[in-house]
Amino acid sequence: MRACNASSRRSLLILAFGLLILLVASLTQAQDGGAAITDDQVNAIARQMFCPVCENEPLDVCMTAACIRWREDIRGQLAAGRTESQIIADFVARYGERASATPLDPTLRGLSVYVPWLIAGALLLGGVGVFWRWRSTQRHVPTAPPADHPPVEAADEAAYRATLERDLKD
């Protein structure tokens, strides 16, 4: 019975010691994790956000007190293990879409980022349409250069000189 008690006491001690080591190790790990957040990591996220005070000033370069607080907030969130997108989403939730350099709301994101491509596509299609229409309406207009501007197809010296001469006539 005594041997059993001694054995269980020893087991308890080993367990307690093990837990202590685990606790110390995890505390050290947590502290290390906090200290390991560098300014560069903070700035990498801050670069994708805007200063809450100055218009259109990226957060990573702004030196106002508000921006310094925000960067420390980012550092804290990084230390707590949050990801880049979670941190930006948190700022947007608290301060609005203006906090982010690219809107997170899908509608606003679509409006801002995809609309230029849609406009460009429409312009391109419109341009191609106008070009073909123009070509068809211009068929009756002379397409050859004027009389003093002979067409140049050959790449020899004389042809190049003729082309150059046309270019030089201002």
Place this chain on the structure above:
Amino acid sequence: MLAEVGLAALALAFGAATYAVIAALWGALRHREAFIISARNAALLVFPLTLGASLALLIALMTAQYQIAYVWQVTNPNTPDFYRFTALWGSQSGSLLFWNLLMSGFSFVALLINWNSNRRLMPWFIVYTMAVSAFFLGLSLLLENPFARIWIMPDGSVAQTVFIPAGAEGPSAVRLAATARGLNPLLRHFGMIIHPPLLYLGFVSFVIPFAFAMSALASGDLSTNWIKAARRWALIAWLFLSLGLLLGGRWAYDVLGWGGYWGWDPVENAAFIPWLIGTAFLHSVMIQEKRGMLKVWNMFLIIFTFSAVIFGTFATRSGLIDSVHSFAQSSIGGAMFLFWAAVTLVSVGLTLWRWNRGELRSEHGFAGLASRETLFVLNNVVFVALALAIFWGSFGAPILSELVFNTDISLGASYFTQVTAPLFAAMYILMGIAPLSAWGAGSAKRLGRAMVVPFGLTLIALLLIGIAGTRGGGALFAYGIVMLSGFVALYEIGRSGAARARATGENIVQATIALFGRNRRRYGGFIVHLGITVIGLGVIGSTLFQAETQQTLRPGEALQFQDYSMTFQGIDAGQIAEDGRFMDIANLTLARNGAQVASLRPRHDIYPSTEGQQGMTMIIPGSYSTLENDFYVLFVAGQADGSATFKVYINPLINLIWWGGLILIVGTLISAWPAESAPASVRERRRAKPTAAGVVA
């Protein structure tokens, strides 16, 4: 007294401009020469009167007349004379007067130069230039008067009015001097002396080509007369705008302390958009001159260039950029918006009316996809697409979001780089191909043959860049297309010089110089292309390969970054500069590959708060420049234990941007330089003289 003189001159200038518009309009519509002459005389008076008003304000600034509210706002007894002078454009009402001075100066010179040579266009030219001047002079006179004075009202309150209110009296000179605010610290930099005037020059000088275009539409003289009159002015405007943009970038790099030169800020973009459309116009107008094509397109381009100038001015001065709602609250926002809308709608309406009457029909059709006019049109589409994309990101999306969704958004640099990069790539590709194509006719085969040499040179250069250690397909592609455009410019200069040398027996240098003299616009254009190439290389290097780090150092500690080692020596705190600002200066030594190369002193400039004005701290960088890269360091913050935090950037090839800018200036000056104006008899003789080979003439 100075306030009264300035006010009187301003009011007279406004009156003269308004009269000139009415008299020129009446004279043009009724064909009454006397009215047109009278309008011209009134128009010529506007510049001296505006100069008088500006001189009155300048003297008030230099002699510290603090009762004038503008002088009190932008200077104080500590302001050096140098900044008293630049304070003329240091705030809204002064810069508006300065804007008027430049615009009236351009109109004055253009009117004198073109009065005899473009007689038919001149009445309408007066109408347009003076209408624009009258609007801006009216803003200065009625809404943003720089001669308003400070008064103490009978109830002890302070008022700023042009005329003395009943019972009011002037405050004591001592009190005014003690409370005067001084120039915004951001503007106390050498770049700020030159940057705003150049940008204003670029903006206002576009009024001249715009007015010529509108004169052509209004008068019905739709020949190339307006283009011949306008093209040099457009080039001058473009040069000033380019210089303004470049110096603005340099100022941002030196003063704003964020490691870069272009932040895609709406204010920067507002100046870049007219530059892009103006560049499209400069190319497109050649097609109309050479081939009689794109008459409507050219009208639209010059209209939208000027419209973008007015919009950019409106957006930056009205508060629109802060919030879509704030412009209505600004004193000039509503008026400027209406003016911008009116100018754009009337001009577009006039163009459509002439188009509808069939007066802007092309004289030739497109000859083929490889012809120069087709490639120029594609290049135009790219420039306009760039302008639209940048407009959308800077103004379109934020305004729409605020109006429709009641949500403030701002788009960061990532939007602009993502959207504009492919368009810039297309621009460089077209810049590389178009100069080798021919007007009117061209085949892909011939174009391909002409591309062999520049393409080969590009491949060799890329190989060398790869051997030097540059990696990444995207970067090499970007370097490749940019270098191709530069090699094409060099190749074309060399090829034409060689062709002339073979034909005349001159050596190639003489032959090339002679060709430059024969068509400055063409060869100046190639030099501009070279400048844009060098700028492009700088932008790619400093954007794709910029490296940065931020670290806190104790005195004596060193930061290792790439092949640099920066050692922190300590801080000189509380230094006092001549203009009263405090400075905390960090002392650093910089070594590269073990050898000391520089001592750097990044600092904080601290402007203490004064009555009615908040204090401001500016972070001024220290930098060590080589052609290869810039080591750029910011003193972020000092700690109580003597340590300090530094942010370091290494910006590869960034100096190529400034060197490219210089090349661009030289090229534009060559292009814009007036040709020798020989007497008509001499020109006749020259024309009659036969030449051995066309190209050598």
